Each structure stands twice: as C-alpha cells, then as structure tokens.
Amino acid sequence: MKRTPLAELLQTELERQDFHPRLPGYKRVYEAIRGAIVNRRLPAGAKLPSSRDLARELDASRNMIVAAYDQLQAEGYVESQTGSGTYVAEALPDGFSNDGSHVRYQFLGDAAEDDEAVSLSKRGARLTREEGMDAYEVQPLALSGKMDLLNFPIKTWQRVQNQVWRRDDVNLYDYDTTGGYLQLKRAVADYLRVSRGVALDADQVLITGGTQQSLDLISRMLADQNDIAWVENPCYWGAWSSFYANDLNIRPIAVDLEGMNPSAEDLASPPPKFIYVTPSHQYPTGAVMSLARRKSLIEYAQRANAWILEDDYDSEFRYAGRPVASLQGLAAEAGVPRVLYMGTFSKVIYPGIKLAYVVLPHALIPSFKTALYDLYRPGQLHLQAALAEFIDQGHFTxxxxxxxxxxxxxxxxxxxxxxxxxxxxxxxxxxxxxxxxxxxxxxxxxxxxxxxxxxxxxxxxxxxxxxxxxxxxxxxxxxxxxxxxxxxxxxxxxxxxxxxxxxxx
Ligand SMILES: Cc1ncc(COP(=O)(O)O)c(C=O)c1O
Incomplete structure (x- = not known):
C-alpha cells in the first residue's frame, strides 16, 4: 500500500526514535508525532489524517492513534476542530524547548520550580523518559515513612561493627582490590552451597555494591552494543534499566505460572547474549520456574552461547514447601557453566547496606575482578568484615x-x-x-x-x-x-x- 507523505514521515520517525522498551504503543505514536511537530517537520497548522486513516496506514489499532491524538491535544501540541479535523497547534506548549535534543527533566520532589532545561545523553533521556521509576522496588504498604525494622537485631549488629572497628588492621581502610573481603566471600560461599544448592568455591564469589552494580558489571564485561537481552515480561525495573543503559536490545519474553516461557518465535530469532531470570520467585508475579523450564533454558543457553543471569533476590523467604534450589546448581550438574548467579543483602539485612554478590564461572574470575576494581573502586571493608562476622557468629541464620x-x-x-x-x-x-x-x-x-x-x-x-x-x-x-x-x-x-x-x- 502506498502511504501518504505524512504517514511515511511518521513511520520514519517511529523507526528513528530510540524508544523506551516499556513505552506502550500509543505513546510511541504520540512521541513520533510530537517529535515531528517539535522539529518542525510537521509545521503549525498542518492537518493530521483522521485516526482511522492513520491507523490503516501505520498498520496500528485505531484506539492507539486516538489515545495518541488525545494526549497531544491535552498537552497543546494539536487542536481539534469539530467536524473539520485535527491540526498542529499554531503555538507550541509553554516553555517548550524547540531543540529536540534537549529533554526537559525535572527532578522528582524538587519543590522549587526549577525550570532550567538540562541536556541528557541519549541514553539518559531514554532512561528517564518514563516517570514512575521510584527508588524502591519493594515498598512498604503503608506510607508512614517508617520501615519496620523491628526484627533487625540492631544491638548485635552494633556489637559486631564495634568489634571490627576495634581491629588494628589498616587494610580495612583501603580500597578493595580482591573482589571482596575474603572472610565474607567464604561465608557467602558456605551459605549458598548449603541453602541454595549453588555449586561454587569462595573464589568464584565477587562482592559488589548491590545487584545494580552486579548487572552493570556483567553488561559491560560480556555484552557489546545492540546485543540482545531476554528479560521476563513483566520484569524487575532495575534489570532492564541497567541493560538499557548499557545499550542492549531488550526482548521481553512472556512469563506464565512456570516462569519465563519463550515462544517458538523467540527461540527462532537471533540468540540473546543474556537471559535474565528470577526463577526462584519471578518478580513481580511470584511464579516459580518449573524444573522442565529450567532444564530447557539451560540447554538453550548452551546451544545459543548465551549467559543466564539468575537473580535470586529473595529466595530466603519461602513460607511453605521445600526451598527451590538454584538454576546455577542445576546447570553445574549438567556441566554447563553459563550461569552467573546474583544475590543481595538488601532484603535480608537492610536495603541501604548495598552489598551483594555474583557467583562467576571460573573462566570469568580474573577479568571481572580487574574490572570491578577499575570501574567502581570498591571499599567498605569494615562493613564487609562486620557482615562476615555477623554470618560466621550465626546471627544471620x-x-x-x-x-x-x-x-x-x-x-x-x-x-x-x-x-x-x-x-x-x-x-x-x-x-x-x-x-x-x-x-x-x-x-x-x-x-x-x-x-x-x-x-x-x-x-x-x-x-x-x-x-x-x-x-x-x-x-x-x-x-x-x-x-x-x-x-x-x-x-x-x-x-x-x-x-x-x-x-x-
Ligand atoms: C528482582 C530484584 N533484584 C534485585 C533487587 C535488589 O537490588 P540491590 O541489591 O541493588 O538492592 C531487587 C530489589 O528490590 C529486586 O526486586
């Protein structure tokens, strides 16, 4: 079908835009039209096609076009004249920067009306295009502002901290060049082996500054620009944001009651570099990945030369039945060292501790240690040492x-x-x-x-x-x-x- 020049323009705009993966279809159309208006490719007074015509030409649903037009109208980019059609507004909305590369970005909670436009990188603009990404993933249900940490043994924690700070060890004040405090790596390895069925020795544990850092390091070390990352759909925001910021192409894979469920089309498409999963307890639906799915995912990862990134973020909390062992353990049993297992202390100690770990296949240990140091200059060795003591003295369990x-x-x-x-x-x-x-x-x-x-x-x-x-x-x-x-x-x-x-x- 031959398209009108406007439909052609919008199609080009849709393909040209580097859209956020969570952006629903109508928002893409909205962004494409808005972009064309802002850049004056669609001049003031230009008539837009009817929603029905545009839907047909773009091969989109009419609802999608209507929703996009509604939003453009609400924001003042277009005006609708009853019986006559929809036109690009003569004046752009107030305070609008005419340069498409400038993204107006206001920090959430900034009470002062700071109207200054800031230039973000293309990547930064993509990341912040959608509002609503709060600092916390799991928030308390009540907005009382107090988190219930009553169960946290604060006195014991303070005592252990004091013991560490009294140590006469100058090394604890330095950067960490070894991928984590050795006693903590050993404690984590012992815990994971027994509680989570992870197959590892302490040297495979890398202590990071949180799961976000683990994901960032993994992306930087193992993926190139435009490599594909499979993520669960629905997905943990932090994971795709991190892949996104590292210029990976995200392919959402449906989740059902047995966890990630790649379709025949997914399996036949170009293979991913990463498969990010939360198999013990899918975030946020809670699905536990079945054994059959785990096995086929491991087989697929081996065939496709992909890395499975297993985020075992809250497996400590099972209230009934037997705990589900890690995917990493299963893959190791099958002789497939293609799983990077990630865990965090955010949920079991407190979120602000920002200490987490990655269990690496042996072949990746030296390069990851070097990169961890070069990219993030880790430290907090007193905290790491105190956490190790807390675990070793039995308080953790x-x-x-x-x-x-x-x-x-x-x-x-x-x-x-x-x-x-x-x-x-x-x-x-x-x-x-x-x-x-x-x-x-x-x-x-x-x-x-x-x-x-x-x-x-x-x-x-x-x-x-x-x-x-x-x-x-x-x-x-x-x-x-x-x-x-x-x-x-x-x-x-x-x-x-x-x-x-x-x-x-
Ligand atoms: C799926 C998932 N992974 C990891 C984390 C923890 O990340 P971090 O260690 O960066 O605090 C969260 C936090 O809510 C999460 O929901």
Whole structure:
C-alpha cells in the first residue's frame, strides 16, 4: 500500500526514535508525532489524517492513534476542530524547548520550580523518559515513612561493627582490590552451597555494591552494543534499566505460572547474549520456574552461547514447601557453566547496606575482578568484615529464621483481611514466597489510576501493568507487606480492600 507523505514521515520517525522498551504503543505514536511537530517537520497548522486513516496506514489499532491524538491535544501540541479535523497547534506548549535534543527533566520532589532545561545523553533521556521509576522496588504498604525494622537485631549488629572497628588492621581502610573481603566471600560461599544448592568455591564469589552494580558489571564485561537481552515480561525495573543503559536490545519474553516461557518465535530469532531470570520467585508475579523450564533454558543457553543471569533476590523467604534450589546448581550438574548467579543483602539485612554478590564461572574470575576494581573502586571493608562476622557468629541464620516467621505471619494476616473485603471479586495470586503479593484485577480497571488513588490515601502499592514492557491488558496491584508493622497491616489491608472494592462495583 502506498502511504501518504505524512504517514511515511511518521513511520520514519517511529523507526528513528530510540524508544523506551516499556513505552506502550500509543505513546510511541504520540512521541513520533510530537517529535515531528517539535522539529518542525510537521509545521503549525498542518492537518493530521483522521485516526482511522492513520491507523490503516501505520498498520496500528485505531484506539492507539486516538489515545495518541488525545494526549497531544491535552498537552497543546494539536487542536481539534469539530467536524473539520485535527491540526498542529499554531503555538507550541509553554516553555517548550524547540531543540529536540534537549529533554526537559525535572527532578522528582524538587519543590522549587526549577525550570532550567538540562541536556541528557541519549541514553539518559531514554532512561528517564518514563516517570514512575521510584527508588524502591519493594515498598512498604503503608506510607508512614517508617520501615519496620523491628526484627533487625540492631544491638548485635552494633556489637559486631564495634568489634571490627576495634581491629588494628589498616587494610580495612583501603580500597578493595580482591573482589571482596575474603572472610565474607567464604561465608557467602558456605551459605549458598548449603541453602541454595549453588555449586561454587569462595573464589568464584565477587562482592559488589548491590545487584545494580552486579548487572552493570556483567553488561559491560560480556555484552557489546545492540546485543540482545531476554528479560521476563513483566520484569524487575532495575534489570532492564541497567541493560538499557548499557545499550542492549531488550526482548521481553512472556512469563506464565512456570516462569519465563519463550515462544517458538523467540527461540527462532537471533540468540540473546543474556537471559535474565528470577526463577526462584519471578518478580513481580511470584511464579516459580518449573524444573522442565529450567532444564530447557539451560540447554538453550548452551546451544545459543548465551549467559543466564539468575537473580535470586529473595529466595530466603519461602513460607511453605521445600526451598527451590538454584538454576546455577542445576546447570553445574549438567556441566554447563553459563550461569552467573546474583544475590543481595538488601532484603535480608537492610536495603541501604548495598552489598551483594555474583557467583562467576571460573573462566570469568580474573577479568571481572580487574574490572570491578577499575570501574567502581570498591571499599567498605569494615562493613564487609562486620557482615562476615555477623554470618560466621550465626546471627544471620537466626535473623533469617525470625524474618521468615514474621513475614509469613504478616502475609497470612494481609491475605485474610483482603479476602474478607474482596472474596469472589478478584483473582488473587498467592505464592508461598517473597515479600509481595499480587492482586489481579479485571482488564478494564485502570491500575495506574487506582494505585495513584491509593498513594494519596497513604497506601503505597504498584500498578502491575507498569512492570510490563509494551502493551498489556494485564491489570493488578503489587503489594509489599514485609516492612509494615503487624498492627498497621490490618488497618492498611482494610483500607486497600475498600478502595479496590469501590472500583470493582
Ligand atoms: C528482582 C530484584 N533484584 C534485585 C533487587 C535488589 O537490588 P540491590 O541489591 O541493588 O538492592 C531487587 C530489589 O528490590 C529486586 O526486586
């Protein structure tokens, strides 16, 4: 079909734009038209085709075009004249920078109206194009501003810290050139071998400044620009942001109740460099990857020469049944050293500790140690040493046991409260693990609006649709229950149940 010049222009604009992978289709069309207006390729007064015509020419759904036109109109880029059509506005919206390379970016929470435009790199602009990426992934359900750390043995932690600071060891004040404090690497290795079935020796452990740093290091060391990363869809924001910032091409792979489920088309497409998975407890749906899927993923990774990045971020928290062993262990058993296993102390100690680890195949150890030092200059050796003591003195396992009991209790309580309010109205996804639960909602519910409404009522919950890359009709709320005090939980749960109930009736 021969396209009109305008459709041709928009098609070029759509292909030219380096879109954010989570950008839904209508936003792509919106961005393409907005870009053309801003760059004056679509001059003031130009008439846009009808939504039906444009949908046909771009081979897109009409709803998508209508939604894009609506947004452009709401923001003042186009004007609609009843009966006559849609036109590019004579004047661009207020304060708009006419240079497409300038992205207007205002820092969240900046009370002062700082209207200065800043130039971000192309990569930075892509990363921040979509708002809503908060600092925390798992947030407390209540917006009281206090995280419930009552279970954290603060006195013991202080005592262990003091013991370390009293040590007469000048090396602890230096940078770390060895990929992590040896005692901590040994402690992590012992823990992972026994608790998670990871096949390793201590030398394979690299201590990093958090999972984000682990992912960044892995991308920088193993991927080139435009290499493909398979990610779960829905996915942990931090992972794709990091791949994205490292110029990887992201291919979202559907997740079902057995975890990542590549289609025949995925398997037949050019192979990925990375396969990022959360097999013990898929983030955020909670699916546990089945043994059959694990095996086929390992086989595929071997065939495709891909690296599996296993993010085992909260496997400590299983409330029933037997813990699921790591994918890394299974791959090692099969003689396939293609898994990089990642874990973190964010969930089991506290998020701000920013200490995590990667278990590397032997062949990668020397290069990764060098890169870790050259790129990030790690240190915090007192903290690493104290954590090692905390583990070796047995406090870590006691702490995890207590946390598990407390979280299981909170989860049961929240489920019971929600069940009372919502029985029969929603399909609740319940898994026996993790620090979140997902409440699935019918697809006509606007979960973004609902979560904003909850937020303004003091409840911090996430819209499930925002974890998806591209369009989805899945709707729901992701609810963190771990850091809310038991007393607050009942009240919060009731309030949440009422708010969901109200949109369902
Ligand atoms: C899936 C997943 N991986 C890793 C992390 C932790 O990352 P970090 O170690 O950078 O705190 C989180 C935090 O919420 C997460 O949800």
């Amino acid at each position: 006691t702490h995890i046991r207590r946390l598990r009991q407390a979280y299981a209790q909170r989860r049961t309580l929240l489920l019971a409260v929600l069940d009372r309010a919502l029985k029969g109205k929603v399909q609740q996804v319940v898994v026996d693990a993790g620090l979140l639960l997902v409440i699935k909602l019918p697809s006509h519910i606007d979960d973004v609006a609902l979560s904003a409404q909850c937020q303004s009522n003091g409840l911090s919950v996430r819209p499930l649709s925002r974890y998806y890359i591209g369009e989805t009709d899945v709707r729901g709320l992701v609810v963190g229950f771990a850091y809310v005090d038991t007393n607050d939980l009942v009240e919060c749960g009731k309030r949440l149940g009422d708010m969901i109930g109200a949109v369902l009736t």
